[in-house]
Amino acid sequence: MKIAIPSLGSELSSPVDNKLGRAENFVIYDTLSKSYEVLENSENKSLSQGAGTKTAEMIIRKKVNVLLANNVGPKALKAFELANIKVFSVPEGISVEKALNLYNEGKLSLS
Amino acid sequence: MNKGEKDNFVVVFASGKGGTGKTFVALNTAKVLSQKITVLDCDVEEPNCHIFIKGDLIEKTETTLFIPFVNKEQCNGCGECARFCEKKALICWGVPPILFPEMCSGCEGCKMVCPLNAIVDSERVVGRIEIRQNGNIHLISGIMNIGQESPVPIIRTLKRMISRDNISFIDAPPGSSCSVVASILKADYVVLVAEETPFGLSDLNLMIALSKKMGIPAGVVNNRKGIGRENLSEFLKEFGIPLLCEIPYDKNIFNAYSKGELIVDISLKYNSLFRDFALRLFNEVEKRKNGKR
Numbered sequence: 001m002k003i004a005i006p007s008l009g010s011e012l013s014s015p016v017d018n019k020l021g022r023a024e025n026f027v028i029y030d031t032l033s034k035s036y037e038v039l040e041n042s043e044n045k046s047l048s049q050g051a052g053t054k055t056a057e058m059i060i061r062k063k064v065n066v067l068l069a070n071n072v073g074p075k076a077l078k079a080f081e082l083a084n085i086k087v088f089s090v091p092e093g094i095s096v097e098k099a100l101n102l103y104n105e106g107k108l109s110l111s
Numbered sequence: 112m113n114k115g116e117k118d119n120f121v122v123v124f125a126s127g128k129g130g131t132g133k134t135f136v137a138l139n140t141a142k143v144l145s146q147k148i149t150v151l152d153c154d155v156e157e158p159n160c161h162i163f164i165k166g167d168l169i170e171k172t173e174t175t176l177f178i179p180f181v182n183k184e185q186c187n188g189c190g191e192c193a194r195f196c197e198k199k200a201l202i203c204w205g206v207p208p209i210l211f212p213e214m215c216s217g218c219e220g221c222k223m224v225c226p227l228n229a230i231v232d233s234e235r236v237v238g239r240i241e242i243r244q245n246g247n248i249h250l251i252s253g254i255m256n257i258g259q260e261s262p263v264p265i266i267r268t269l270k271r272m273i274s275r276d277n278i279s280f281i282d283a284p285p286g287s288s289c290s291v292v293a294s295i296l297k298a299d300y301v302v303l304v305a306e307e308t309p310f311g312l313s314d315l316n317l318m319i320a321l322s323k324k325m326g327i328p329a330g331v332v333n334n335r336k337g338i339g340r341e342n343l344s345e346f347l348k349e350f351g352i353p354l355l356c357e358i359p360y361d362k363n364i365f366n367a368y369s370k371g372e373l374i375v376d377i378s379l380k381y382n383s384l385f386r387d388f389a390l391r392l393f394n395e396v397e398k399r400k401n402g403k404r
Binding site: 047049050051053054056057060061075078079082083 | 193198199200202203204205209211214260
């Protein structure tokens with residue numbers, strides 16, 4: 001299973017980015033291999049319009065199953081819903097690793 | 112103005128900065144004219160001309176805009192439409208695209224690039240047009256629906272309603288972006304309503320640059336003269352743009368305006384000031400039109 005998390009940096013210890021469409025990067029964590037890749041979001045975040053929907057498109061294309069994010073707008077949320085991606089809300093200011101742990105412990109609720 | 116009824120030019124009242132008096136100058140000028148005039152309220156996000164021109168509503172129509180309808184049986188999810196869409200209103204991930212209608216500008220590009228002709232015409236309501244008549248003034252107002260992203264389609268619809276049988280005034284929205292460009296496009300003259308404040312002159316500067324770039328002659332009205340410490344006449348010297356009229360900072364004007372009244376209806380002094388301005392403006396427009404020929 002693949003989990004996407006918007007991130008300010010490129011490590012698991014990096015803080016979660018509280019934006020979605022204009023997030024710096026996305027960490028895509030693979031629960032099977034316990035490895036991750038980092039997706040740069042530089043192209044989408046500089047769009048004048050449609051950053052949220054285009055970012056959603058990028059994440060959906062990565063065949064992600066779950067998104068952990070602080071703030072997801074209504075348009076992106078609709079796209080994730082149609083692509084059967086579950087979106088969970090994470091508290092502001094925590095690390096990517098902490099967000100993953102909270103998810104594994106079942107402590108996050110659906111957006 | 113010896114041509115009288117034959118005049119059919121289009122004058123836009125714009126400002127850059129909001130609240131300088133576009134509507135005030137446009138409507139008071141329209142009101143002192145003897146001939147028929149069309150007034151277009153292009154400030155479709157906050158139209159207000161109807162507050163001052165209290166005519167009965169004689170027509171109301173919905174404004175619609177193209178949106179794509181995707182024929183799912185014909186679509187293979189190639190994503191060409193989503194890649195093309197400048198407004199990012201379509202997204203696609205290998206299945207038929209998803210449309211966010213409020214983001215679509217109605218350009219029809221998606222329909223053109225679709226290799227399978229899977230996109231057909233549909234439409235959505237983006238606002239409405241209301242027409243009122245009061246004396247010599249034929250008022251056409253555009254009203255954008257809440258939640259729409261762009262006022263431009265409604266402004267375009269309004270501008271298609273300009274009659275070439277009479278003079279038209281356009282009350283433009285504030286700012287100097289797309290909606291103002293759409294309002295000014297193809298006009299014969301732009302009246303820039305300015306105020307002598309730092310913001311006022313800074314935004315006037317942008318509007319002078321915009322009208323120059325669009326090749327439309329401009330003149331300036333100094334409204335609420337004395338409101339700030341800047342000097343408009345001094346500022347205009349380097350641009351070679353005429354100062355057409357100066358309107359004093361006068362409490363009587365506020366009192367009338369706050370009640371939805373036009374000052375030319377209740378004050379002889381301002382009635383004659385606006386008559387003089389109209390004369391000056393029309394001469395200026397004619398001069399520029401003849402100069403172009």
